[in-house]
Amino acid sequence: MILKVGDKIPEATFMVPTPDGPEPRSTDDIFKGKRVALFAVPGAFTPTCSAKHLPGFKENTDALKAKGIDAVACTSVNDVFVMDAWGKQSDAGDMMMLADGNGDFAKAAGLELDATGFGMGARSQRYSIVANDGVVEHINVEEGGEFKVSSAEYMLDQL
Numbered sequence: 001m002i003l004k005v006g007d008k009i010p011e012a013t014f015m016v017p018t019p020d021g022p023e024p025r026s027t028d029d030i031f032k033g034k035r036v037a038l039f040a041v042p043g044a045f046t047p048t049c050s051a052k053h054l055p056g057f058k059e060n061t062d063a064l065k066a067k068g069i070d071a072v073a074c075t076s077v078n079d080v081f082v083m084d085a086w087g088k089q090s091d092a093g094d095m096m097m098l099a100d101g102n103g104d105f106a107k108a109a110g111l112e113l114d115a116t117g118f119g120m121g122a123r124s125q126r127y128s129i130v131a132n133d134g135v136v137e138h139i140n141v142e143e144g145g146e147f148k149v150s151s152a153e154y155m156l157d158q159l
Contacts, residue, residue: 002110002141009134010108014075014098017084027105030096031134034070038098039128039150040106042113043120044078044086048147053126054090060152061095067159069130071096077103077112077123100124111141126150130159 003010009031015022030036039057041049054074057064061072073096076083080099087097098105106112106124113123128150130138138158140149148154 003136003139005136005139007136009131009136010105012105012108014100014105015080016099017080017087017097022080027134030073031131033133035068035130035132036071036073037064037069037128037130037155038073038075040075040111040124040126042115042123042126044076044082050090052147053150054092056152058090058092058095060156063156064152067156073098075100075105075124077101077106128155130155
């Protein structure tokens with residue numbers, strides 16, 4: 001089942017980079033009591049993800065917060081070390097970099113992507129979500145190969 005407006009964010013555990021090394025964070029840790037803008041990419045360091053998706057959210061973080069977003073988070077089916085390196089290389093600032101290393105969150109949300117035909121294995125679809133206290137307010141899932149509705153600019157227009 002694909003996550004939809006009104007659904008509770010599924011339970012999963014992400015790994016996040018911290019100054020003390022990788023640490024687990026549950027979906028409750030991330031979403032409970034906060035309004036979060038989450039965007040998912042098929043892969044860190046991939047062309048559209050690095051050139052458009054993450055930079056768009058980085059550039060629009062203040063505008064999102066001005067519209068009631070408490071935190072911005074990026075997730076991908078990559079390990080925590082890759083997500084940490086990508087966040088640093090992209091100067092992602094205080095954006096949460098959520099490693100969904102085994103794709104557990106992507107699967108639980110019904111948003112997994114079979115990229116084996118491209119040699120990339122199981123991944124996440126490209127999408128964005130606004131969740132308020134763990135409940136989906138907006139969800140924007142891209143069609144294959146597209147980058148339109150999951151952008152920060154599209155999200156800003158929805159808020």
